[in-house]
Amino acid sequence: MPPFFAPLFRAATYARWLHLLIGTVFVGVVLLVYPGIEPGRSLPETVALGAALDAALLCLAALLPATRRAEGVQARLLLVPDREESIGAAPSVGWADRGRTALWLVARVALGLGVGLATVRALDLGTRLLHAPPYGPLLLPVLVLALLWLVVLAGRLQLALAVRLLGPSVADRLVAAELRAERLLERNRLARELHDSIGHALTVTVLQAGAAREVADPAFREKALEAIETTGRQAMEDLERMLLLLRDTPEETAAEQPGLDRAAALFDAARAAGSPVEATVDPAAARLTGVLSREAYRIVQEGVTNALKHAPGAPIRIRAAIEDGRLELRCATALVAAPAGGRPARGGGRGLRGVRERATLLGGEAGAGREDGDWVLTVRLPLRLAE
Structure with missing residues (x-):
């Protein structure tokens, strides 16, 4: 026509x-x-x-x-x-x-x-x-x-x-744009939460399962299975929290997210996976609450997960302290040479990018790189966000 x-x-x-x-x-x-x-x-x-x-x-x-x-x-x-x-x-x-x-x-x-x-x-x-x-x-x-x-x-x-x-109106469109931006930020935050929590659980589970298959000691296998069960249960709890948030449940569920006071469980899981962990968490840092404590926990979790993933069995040194009005987090792991033809032991993947995003949103800074034969992740966060 x-x-x-x-x-x-x-x-x-x-x-x-x-x-x-x-x-x-x-x-x-x-x-x-x-x-x-x-x-x-x-x-x-x-x-x-x-x-x-x-x-x-x-x-x-x-x-x-x-x-x-x-x-x-x-x-x-x-x-x-x-x-x-x-x-x-x-x-x-x-x-x-x-x-x-x-x-x-x-x-x-x-x-x-x-x-x-x-x-x-x-x-x-x-x-x-x-x-x-x-x-x-x-x-x-x-x-x-x-x-x-x-x-x-x-x-x-x-x-x-x-x-x-x-x-x-123009004001209505501005409000709608701000609402879309808030929703996008919330989705990105949930994506980071899932990546950190589930990624850590899968890394620990794979390492424990591989070690249990290689070692014939029944006691070691029993301990590995127990670690897998504990890690899986924690991952399921984190996943349930994320799903509750996606279903628009009341905000009280956010308070249930882990903080620095629960970092000891991360270190125990890493030790069970075969990586020695030397952790120093100042009492003042462990007593922090609110968004700062929750984000710090996720940053430490990502540091431990990267260490387990890229340098299994290597010692991990964790430090969380309050200095000069800031919360300083440091995770150091010995560098492990990549096998011939393999990928480098370290890289700026999604995990490190998520750490930088968390630090930026909190008004802090994050850095990662080689330092005296170690791979060091350092994050500094202002204390004004402590709730």
Whole structure:
């Protein structure tokens, strides 16, 4: 179908036509009530009085919060926007919304009145053309096309006005953008939590299972299986916490997340996996609570997980202390040479990137690199976030 005729065969065109004609009906009803048709009153005077009364009534109606909701719902149904959410369907919240609603009502009725008068005029002219042979009937298709294209253009203008005046304001769009950003940050935080918790559990489990298969000592196997069970149970608890957060449960579940006071369990799991751990956690650091303690726990967990993954069996030295108004975390592991043709023992993967993101969000800093034959992860976090 040629593009010129395509809009004439769309249902949206005729739905918008109906929406426009509703404005004509409103004006006609008001004119019948007041000022009415009186002998001696000129047509311009009648039109001026009717227009003033229409505008006053529409502005009064816009003061009702429900008017904006009703207009939004009707516009969504009859103007058929490409995206429904581009036209709001919520009641007015403030005077800015009421003012935009009033502008919409006046513009809608004015545009609808113009299209309604053009429709009535076209019907009258079409009737005359039918009774004016031989050329009148030949001009009728041209008149119909002109009227339909007028409806198409007026409908598009009406839709643009609805999106502009009934859609979200600049402040609303800013609030929506901030909400999307908050949700994205929350999703990223949950992704980091899952990566750190499940990654640590899988690393410990793989190492313990591999060691149990290689060692014939039943006592060692029993201890390895116990470590696997404990680590798996902790991972399941962390996973359940994340799922509860995703299900929009109350915020109290956040308090259940582990903090530095539970770091000893991490060190025990690493020792059970065959890596000696020398840990020094200052009592003041262990007593920290809130977001700082939780994030510090995850950072230490990532450091231990990296050590187990890239240098299994190598000694791990952990230190958590408060110095100069900051919480300092340090995880050092002896470098292990990569096998020939293998990957390097260390790399800036997702775990280290997650540590840097955590530190940045908390206003701190993180660094990782070689230092005196060790691979050292150092993180400094300001104490002002302690809760």
